[in-house]
Amino acid sequence: MKKQFFTKGRQSDTSLVSQIISLLGNDLTQRDLLIENLHCVQDHFNGLSKDLIAALAEAMRLSQAQVYEVASFYAHFYIDRPVPKQKAxxxxxxxxxxxxxxxxxxxxxxxxxxxxxxxETKPDPVPDYIPYENYTYKPLPDPEHVLDQLEKANLRGLGGAGFPVARKWRFLLDAPDNRVLVVNADEGEPGTFKDRYCLETNPHKMLEGMLIAAHVINAKDIYIYLRDEYAQARHILETEIPKIKTDRTIHLRRGAGAYICGEETALLESLEGKRGLPRIKPPFPAQNGLFGRPTLINNVETLWRVQDILENGIEAGSKRFYSVSGRVKNPGVYEAPVDISARQLVADYAGGMLDGHQFKAYLPGGASGGILPEKLADLPLNFGSLEEYGCFVGSAALVILSDQDNMKQVVTNLMAFFDHESCGQCTPCRVGCEKISMMLDQNNIDKDLMMELSAVMQSSSICGLGQAAPNPLRGALTYFAEDFA
Ligand SMILES: Cc1cc2nc3c(=O)[nH]c(=O)nc-3n(C[C@H](O)[C@H](O)[C@H](O)COP(=O)(O)O)c2cc1C
Ligand code: SF4
Known part of the structure; x- marks a missing residue:
């Protein structure tokens, strides 16, 4: 093998470096493209060997450590092992x-x-969706009118945190003019699939909402961060975005299998081509976001709703999408009032419980939103109503559980997820997730210790992952102690 002498680290293979340079065909000095480039190299060579990492580092003029630390952070990069084609x-x-x-x-x-x-050797077909040719973009509305409508509609962010949309947009108006808009299409919360529904049915509705947001805050650059699992949605966006007539630059970026990159500041790090480690706030993204520029981050459905409110009036803000799954007859995405209850969703939208199953419990907001018993299934699922029960509706991912489900097993699954996805940056989350997960696995149910660990995680973790991870455990211990016996 022809080796080139390299000042630091492993020597790189000059023929691999040339192959990578001709393969990538982009500006190799653009550090933020590192994750895109890793995907490109992995897809082409069907894996990532250490020699490929060394060659990519040389091609991009980065140190091998910089490339390796990024590649090894993301679950979808397979270093020195085959890329799995059959996944469960x-x-x-x-x-x-x-x-x-x-x-x-x-x-x-x-x-x-x-x-x-x-x-993955037999990809799903791209679903039927409304293409550009069958969609009508309206002239961009007056920014003050948009903000007024969003305020009247009381639109809150639908990615999880529920922050008032117009208020967040107004922060940007006071920031310096080099503003950026980021669309969060990472959708990693277990049980959530409503953003996929938006992108795979009517992508231009979201894209129009996105252009309205960029117009209101005057952002010239727009980044869409799409989770890597959504290959069909990626195909749709790659096909449709070039057809849009706009003077703004739309960058489509591919995630790489890290739940934490849905957290807005981890997402910014990832867009900059780094590991997805959440940033300490403040400063908030509106002050210091992507590449240090003032940044607005909104969820896919939030932007869909913006378009809906401007087209159909402020009443459109009183609906949202619910991802309903688990022990129901017709799981799916349902558009329903923001104050509907889980019981109504099950009965009126999801076809009722599966035959032979009794409604026992539900997750109102995916893995992190906690767990509630059936007796609390009449609570309205709006922001603020579930907090006194240690829960939140978040991204409105309802997982319906039945008398055939054991809550200890449910919580064991959820804690294993958080343990896997914790970025490891702060001790309460890194150690707390691992310890609780281990205790559950070993059937070591020391309730006091678990509650103490949960309290430390909630009060001292840097970001929402560690703060929310104990929610389902606390709910299950409170309402279903018998399942832990
Ligand atoms: C661990 C974690 C994961 C998150 N994942 C997502 C996600 O996949 N999609 C999303 O839109 N928001 C996600 N969020 C919320 C974002 O941080 C942020 O609040 C949201 O993108 C803002 O958009 P919105 O105001 O339109 O909801 C996550 C938050 C945390 C703490
Ligand atoms: S809370 Fe967890 S995921 Fe968030 S920064 Fe700390 S270790 Fe990372």
């Missing part, structure tokens, strides 16, 4: 329906088809 989703919903063979992966956002097996 091991999310909470899929786990209810029995074990499927395949390389286990966290929730892939197809919970209505649980249990999900993915054969």
């Amino acid at each position: 989703c091991n999310s909470i919903t899929c786990s209810l329906f029995g074990k499927v063979d395949g390389y286990g992966v966290p929730c892939v956002g197809q919970c209505a088809q649980a249990p999900v097996f993915i054969d």
Whole structure:
């Protein structure tokens, strides 16, 4: 093998460096493209060897450590091992329906088809959607009118945190003019698949909402961060974005299998081509965001709703999408009032419980939103109503559980997920997730110790992952102590 002398680290193979340079064909000095470049190299060579990492580092003029630390952070980069082609989703919903063979992966956002097996050698067809040719973009409205409508509609962010949308946009108006808009299409919360629904049915509705947001805050650059699992949505966006007539630059970026990159500051790090480690706030993204520029981050459905409110009036803000999965007859995405209850969703939208199953409990907001018993299934699912029960509606991912489900097993699955996905940056989350997970696995149910660990995680973790991870455990210990006996 022809080796080139390299000042630091492993020598790189000059022929690999040349192959990579001609393969990438982009500006190799652009550090933020590192994750895109890793995907490109892995897809081409069907894996990532250390020699490829060394060659990519040389091609991009980065140190090998910089490339390796990024590649090894993300679950979708397979260093010195084959890229698995047969995958089995091991999310909470899929786990209810029995074990499927395949390389286990966290929730892939197809919970209505649980249990999900993915054969990447036979990709799913691209679903029918409304293309540009059948969609009509309206003239961009007056920014003050937009903000006024969003305020009247009381629109809150639908990615999880529920922050008032117009208020967040107004922060940007006071910031310096080099503003950026980021669309969060990471959708990693187990049980959530409503953003996929938006992108795979009517992508231009979201894209129009996105252009309205960029117009209101005057952002010239727009970044869409799409989770890697959504290959069909990626195909749709790659096909449709070039057809849009706009003077703004739209960058489509591919995630790489890290739930934490849905957290807005981890997402910014990832867009900069780094590991997805959440930043300490303040400063908030509106002050110092992507590449240090003032940044607005909104969820896919939030932007869809912005378009909906401007087209159909402020009443459109009183609905949202619910991802409903688990022990119901018709799992799927349902548009329903923001104050609907879980019981109504099950009965009126999801076809009722599966035959032979009694409603026992539900997760109102995916893995992190906690767990509630059936007796609390009449609570309205709006922001603020579930907090006094230690829960939140977040991204509105309802996982419905029945008398055939054991809550200790449910919580064991969820804690294993958080343990896997914790970025490891802060001790309460890194150690707390691992310790609780281990105790559950070993059936060491020391309730006092678990509650103490949960309290430390909630009060001292840097970001929402560690703060929310103990929610389902606390709910299950409170309402279903008998399942832990
Ligand atoms: C661990 C974690 C994961 C998150 N994942 C997502 C996600 O996948 N998609 C999303 O839109 N928001 C996610 N969020 C919320 C974002 O940090 C942020 O609040 C949201 O993107 C803002 O958009 P919105 O105001 O339109 O909801 C996550 C938050 C945390 C703490
Ligand atoms: S709370 Fe967890 S995921 Fe968030 S920064 Fe700390 S270690 Fe990382």
